[in-house]
Amino acid sequence: MAVYTQVDDAELLAFLATYDIGDLLSCKGIAEGVENSNYYLHTSAGSFILTLYERRVAEADLPFFLGLMEHLARRGVTCPLPVPNRAGKPLGRLAGRPAVIVTFLDGYSVHHPEVAHCAALGVALAQLHLASADFPLRRPNALSVEAWRPLFAPAAARADEVEPGLRETVEAELDYLEQNWPRDLPSGVIHADLFPDNAFFLGDKISGVIDFYFACNDAYAYDLAICLNAWCFDEAHRFDMEKGAALLSAYRRVRPLDGAELDAFPTLARGAAMRFLLTRYVDWLDVPKGALVRPKDPREYLAKLRFHQTAGAFL
Ligand SMILES: Nc1ncnc2c1ncn2[C@@H]1O[C@H](COP(=O)(O)OP(=O)(O)OP(=O)(O)O)[C@@H](O)[C@H]1O
Ligand SMILES: N[C@@H](CCO)C(=O)O
Secondary structure (H helix, E strand, O other), rough: OOOOOOOOHHHHHHHOOOOOOOOOEEEEOOOOOOOOOEEEEEEEEEEEEEEEEOOOOOHHHHHHHHHHHHHHHHHOOOOOOEOOOOOOOEEEOOOOOOEEEEOOOOOOOOOOHHHHHHHHHHHHHHHHHHHOOOOOOOOOOOOOOHHHHHHHHHHHHHHHHHHHOOHHHHHHHHHHHHHOOOOOOOOOOOOOOOOHHHEEEEEEEEEOOOOOOOOOOEEEHHHHHHHHHHOOOOOOOOOOOOHHHHHHHHHHOOOOOOHHHHHHHHHHHHHHHHHHHHHHHHHOOOOOOOOEEOOOOOOHHHHHHHHHHOOOOHH
């Protein structure tokens, strides 16, 4: 369960009194997610999500994230909308943390996506890229290739506790990625964390997308590579060609990929595997005391990285 910050009742009621969202009927910590503290709020006015932003979210980035959700919603992408408080501001403070209330989205996330889910995701991702093209704010990707070595270095000495040989694998791969990382690909605002738990479905159709707290400006094809890794491998971490083809062809029908994006894709897929391997690895070693969270296994992304190191071009 991702609840890092416990909120006491009196504080919560005082916070909610600054909003016009009815009377609180229940408040429950949410048993998913690893980044922020999330609570499900049921009030006399409906259902909402209360998020307290934790260690990876810089407060200065919140106008980008919240503005992006409003921008996408105006362009027909179903996503949570920040609820303004009585002073008209979406952002408040609770238990010492920046906090927002957002609208609740119907739908469910699929733990084991099928081919049809991957195809639906491809369409939704491409539509998200088109809808965000005229979003006026910018946020560089703080977790791109330049950030990976500094993230790994302080924790490198313990890598072999997780998997023998991990340190050498990561260091050699960082050498490769730093030398070969593609530049000047078509870019814009990307979601950057569109894993199956961040897409909601009703039937085979995507009913909404959540969790924009890694969104940033970067290559569109990198976002697609992140999704390929997150959606198109089986439980034994083997690539599923049919799911991969469904995701990529559905995406390309809405937003075609150019030659440079196709050439760069194998390297982007390696980088996308490295990014989640590293954040999972550092989180694995550093679970905050008292946090109710189940850290995600870095070895899953080591397996995906190894697949891409040997797979070469598969588009
Ligand atoms: N707007 C929403 N409507 C409905 N449920 C939501 C909404 N926002 C969050 N949730 C629920 O809360 C869970 C955690 O939310 P979220 O994914 O934003 O947390 P996180 O800690 O940032 O997670 P992640 O590990 O994916 O980064 C979701 O899996 C979902 O069940
Ligand atoms: N989606 C991420 C966690 C949230 O950043 C992962 O699975 O590692």
